[in-house]
Amino acid sequence: EAGVVQSPRYKIIEKKQPVAFWCNPISGHNTLYWYLQNLGQGPELLIRYENEEAVDDSQLPKDRFSAERLKGVDSTLKIQPAELGDSAVYLCASSSGLAGQETQYFGPGTRLLVL
């Protein structure tokens, strides 16, 4: 069974430039998560999707971050414009069943460096 796929694995951009991350969850998983992981910290939820609906985006900085999950499968997370403080690892995860109880399966992440 294929795991959660993320691309790119690494991205280096200059500040004020836009950047996008892509995630393909495990087949059949209706719940998709985007997390931000700063160096030396645990993952922090940015947004959670149930199928196509964003059910928890309270921690997403909406002035510069946006996300979409068309057709309830793949998802894209975008930052525009990027700031120096956005340098971090962006993790995508997916799960089936009930949020909060079900195992989340994580992708390898996209490491972003903003110069």
Next chain:
Amino acid sequence: AQSVTQLDSQVPVFEEAPVELRCNYSSSVSVYLFWYVQYPNQGLQLLLKYLSGSTLVKGINGFEAEFNKSQTSFHLRKPSVHISDTAEYFCAVSEGFQKLVFGTGTRLLVSP
């Protein structure tokens, strides 16, 4: 709101020695508890989880954890570690159908 505290940022240990990674949580309601492991340049992988029932939970790779409600703890243990256990370990908590909240992680360093 729930929170998780992992007091030890780093735990050095020799190979074949036992190890305990500590996790305490705060919540006003019943919780679900998880331990995830993150190997270098990889995503997180579930080690074990407590949802209900027996307070001693066994996971993969010989790890186990015990849920202690009175002490609000969920410490992770392994009786004999291997070099390959070197990784970052994250404790996480959720309330009901809410989001997972992760601790800051504990880096386990296993030396020969």
